[in-house]
Amino acid sequence: MIVARDLHKRFGSVVAVDGVSLDAADGQITGLLGPNGAGKTTFLRLLYGLMLPDSGSVRVDDLDVVRDPLSVQASIGVLPDALGLYPRLTAREHVRYFGQLQGLRGGALEDRVEALLERLDMRSIADRRTQGFSQGERMKVSLARALVHGPNNVILDEPTNGLDVMSTRAMRKLIRELRDEGKCVLFSSHVMQEVSALCDVIVLVARGRVVARGTPDELRQQSGCADLEDAFVALTAAKASPPAA
Numbered sequence: 001m002i003v004a005r006d007l008h009k010r011f012g013s014v015v016a017v018d019g020v021s022l023d024a025a026d027g028q029i030t031g032l033l034g035p036n037g038a039g040k041t042t043f044l045r046l047l048y049g050l051m052l053p054d055s056g057s058v059r060v061d062d063l064d065v066v067r068d069p070l071s072v073q074a075s076i077g078v079l080p081d082a083l084g085l086y087p088r089l090t091a092r093e094h095v096r097y098f099g100q101l102q103g104l105r106g107g108a109l110e111d112r113v114e115a116l117l118e119r120l121d122m123r124s125i126a127d128r129r130t131q132g133f134s135q136g137e138r139m140k141v142s143l144a145r146a147l148v149h150g151p152n153n154v155i156l157d158e159p160t161n162g163l164d165v166m167s168t169r170a171m172r173k174l175i176r177e178l179r180d181e182g183k184c185v186l187f188s189s190h191v192m193q194e195v196s197a198l199c200d201v202i203v204l205v206a207r208g209r210v211v212a213r214g215t216p217d218e219l220r221q222q223s224g225c226a227d228l229e230d231a232f233v234a235l236t237a238a239k240a241s242p243p244a245a
């Protein structure tokens with residue numbers, strides 16, 4: 001479970017995150033939806049401890065991200081916006097290396113690596129160096145290394161970015177499976193259809209603030225628009241108001 005309270009982050013004169021609170025529950029898919037530059041990536045980075053907030057707090061499975069970063073890393077898996085692979089390592093070596101960083105060793109590590117290569121259909125690329133990998137292949141490696149330690153919380157920054165239809169479907173299936181395993185899944189997107197196809201709860205952000213939250217039906221009601229895309233446009237265009245409880 002991820003709980004954020006009144007997070008603020010600015011870069012010089014740019015206010016990227018302006019008082020965002022969020023509860024992402026276990027066994028649920030929470031979607032962070034917002035237009036380009038809304039502050040989604042910055043907010044996610046605050047959640048997994050890559051950046052420190054100017055103020056506010058984050059707790060992951062009741063551990064404070066700032067005070068207890070190592071314990072939090074063990075219970076969180078992150079697909080970041082920049083996939084950042086090592087070009088000379090193979091796909092398998094990436095997954096194994098990240099497993100080692102999480103303290104896995106020996107047979108347990110190898111079993112886990114094999115299981116992920118199988119689950120993500122990576123057999124044909126497992127022993128190729130990642131240099132030259134396609135976007136879909138890069139995404140799989142990045143996802144496998146995020147999941148290698150079996151984290152209870154999974155944060156995915158634009159997980160279907162640049163993927164074709166088949167890969168997008170495979171990614172959606174995996175996200176649903178993670179939810180059904182009881183994990184807390186939080187992902188960001190600027191695509192309404194993506195979020196509405198997957199999410200139990202949508203948190204709509206604009207200009208660094210939460211402007212609405214709820215199920216797709218609730219967002220339609222709040223905006224007075226029958227079409228979800230119209231609802232997205234109407235709600236993000238509306239004056240940002242303090243986050244609802």
Ligand SMILES: Nc1ncnc2c1ncn2[C@@H]1O[C@H](COP(=O)(O)OP(=O)(O)OP(=O)(O)O)[C@@H](O)[C@H]1O
Nearest residue numbers: 011014016034035036037038039040041042043190
């Ligand atoms: N390291 C940084 N230094 C300066 N400004 C930054 C930095 N990171 C983000 N910003 C600014 O903060 C704002 C929010 O950016 P962020 O990347 O969080 O938005 P986003 O919702 O993820 O956008 P997108 O959907 O386009 O990826 C933007 O105005 C961006 O330029």
